[in-house]
Amino acid sequence: MALPAGAGALLAGAAAVALLSAALVLYELSPDAVLQRAFSLHKAHSIKDMENALQLVRNIIPPLTSQKHKGQDGRIGVVGGCQEYTGAPYFAAISALKVGADLSHVFCTREAAPVIKSYSPELIVHPVLDSPSAVHDVEEWLPRLHALVVGPGLGRNDALLENVKGILEASKARDIPVVIDADGLWLIARHPALIQGYRKAVLTPNHVEFGRLSEAVLRDPGNGSDRREAVRRLSRALGNVTVVQKGERDVISDGEQVLECVQEGSGRRCGGQGDLLSGALGVLVHWALRAGPEKTNGCSPLLLAAMGACSLTRQCSRQAFQKHGRSTTTTDMIAEVGPAFRSLFEA
Numbered sequence: 001m002a003l004p005a006g007a008g009a010l011l012a013g014a015a016a017v018a019l020l021s022a023a024l025v026l027y028e029l030s031p032d033a034v035l036q037r038a039f040s041l042h043k044a045h046s047i048k049d050m051e052n053a054l055q056l057v058r059n060i061i062p063p064l065t066s067q068k069h070k071g072q073d074g075r076i077g078v079v080g081g082c083q084e085y086t087g088a089p090y091f092a093a094i095s096a097l098k099v100g101a102d103l104s105h106v107f108c109t110r111e112a113a114p115v116i117k118s119y120s121p122e123l124i125v126h127p128v129l130d131s132p133s134a135v136h137d138v139e140e141w142l143p144r145l146h147a148l149v150v151g152p153g154l155g156r157n158d159a160l161l162e163n164v165k166g167i168l169e170a171s172k173a174r175d176i177p178v179v180i181d182a183d184g185l186w187l188i189a190r191h192p193a194l195i196q197g198y199r200k201a202v203l204t205p206n207h208v209e210f211g212r213l214s215e216a217v218l219r220d221p222g223n224g225s226d227r228r229e230a231v232r233r234l235s236r237a238l239g240n241v242t243v244v245q246k247g248e249r250d251v252i253s254d255g256e257q258v259l260e261c262v263q264e265g266s267g268r269r270c271g272g273q274g275d276l277l278s279g280a281l282g283v284l285v286h287w288a289l290r291a292g293p294e295k296t297n298g299c300s301p302l303l304l305a306a307m308g309a310c311s312l313t314r315q316c317s318r319q320a321f322q323k324h325g326r327s328t329t330t331t332d333m334i335a336e337v338g339p340a341f342r343s344l345f346e347a
């Protein structure tokens with residue numbers, strides 16, 4: 001497998017440099033043309049790595065058989081949803097179901113719960129997050145959950161964040177995988193120790209969230225030109241938690257390998273697309289960890305899950321945009337999860 005990028009990528013990089021130098025000498029290419037070619041080569045490598053990773057993602061998808069019971073393919077919890085934000089936890093939780101989880105729970109504040117319930121009868125909604133017994137209430141459910149997605153629509157209320165700290169500690173103690181997004185990342189920027197060295201965590205920052213985390217952890221916003229190195233450094237500084245920096249390309253690293261998702265998406269940047277990604281990732285993390293090393297061919301399960309979720313989100317965006325153009329919203333993308341999943345992973 002070409003994936004473990006280390007030695008292969010180094011050799012390929014050295015070969016590319018040698019080739020380009022030779023081209024420069026032989027054909028008297030301008031430095032601009034050389035840079036252009038180097039960029040194309042780099043892009044070709046990213047696409048190859050992405051395709052190899054997607055091949056492995058196909059291996060971790062559980063078959064749908066008549067022997068299964070409800071819950072086996074994923075019981076996912078989303079921690080988020082407050083007075084201001086009810087859409088984000090809904091998008092994450094419904095995306096988890098649409099990707100293939102069997103049950104999707106939302107742990108939100110009391111007043112957000114009836115709103116989220118009214119969006120969908122398919123979600124199980126717990127109005128506990130602002131209760132004094134929040135940590136205990138969520139803890140009771142943890143043994144029945146395969147993964148937690150922490151942060152979509154959580155808000156930044158100190159009392160809520162304090163409860164989420166307790167929930168994260170309890171999840172780590174039970175070895176439950178966690179995807180941390182949105183305001184969950186705000187919490188991590190203030191208390192990086194919460195997640196330090198937890199190998200079952202994936203952080204999914206957007207551009208602004210990445211800068212905030214980098215500043216907090218490395219005293220550097222990490223906004224230079226080398227995004228791959230910035231993501232790898234942040235992951236390493238956090239003790240090799242997996243980091244997914246979303247953007248024009250999604251850059252994914254576990255501090256060792258770096259992958260880029262360059263799946264074609266769309267130019268539409270409506271809110272909620274990151275929530276779809278985090279919900280999808282919750283399920284894929286569970287599937288990838290359960291699949292075992294023979295299915296993942298020794299590659300990091302969390303890297304594969306991240307590549308799967310990023311590709312899926314971007315493919316949903318592309319398909320929804322083909323139908324709705326500028327009026328595309330996240331709801332339109334969620335309607336594409338089934339067809340996008342089939343075309344990427346089951347074709």
Ligand SMILES: NC(=O)C1=CN([C@@H]2O[C@H](COP(=O)(O)OP(=O)(O)OC[C@H]3O[C@@H](n4cnc5c(N)ncnc54)[C@H](O)[C@@H]3O)[C@@H](O)[C@H]2O)[C@@H](O)CC1
Binds near residue numbers: 154182
């Ligand atoms: N319908 C909903 O309920 C939604 C709620 N959301 C929630 O809103 C809360 C705040 O999330 P934000 O993402 O706004 O976080 P931040 O408040 O950290 O984002 C700050 C700002 O950065 C800007 N930004 C994003 N990407 C940028 C880029 N590449 N370059 C420059 N500026 C950029 C955004 O416009 C945003 O206003 C979270 O709880 C989140 O989950 C969002 O998920 C969107 C949908």
Ligand SMILES: Nc1ncnc2c1ncn2[C@@H]1O[C@H](COP(=O)(O)OP(=O)(O)OP(=O)(O)O)[C@@H](O)[C@H]1O
Binds near residue numbers: 247
């Ligand atoms: N410039 C871009 N070009 C193509 N795709 C992008 C671009 N920026 C982000 N995306 C894609 O959009 C999805 C969401 O990323 P985004 O940065 O919008 O997250 P977010 O800000 O957390 O979203 P949300 O509004 O849900 O909080 C990801 O799949 C990412 O790949």
Ligand SMILES: [Mg+2]
Binds near residue numbers: 181182206274275
């Ligand atoms: Mg977001």
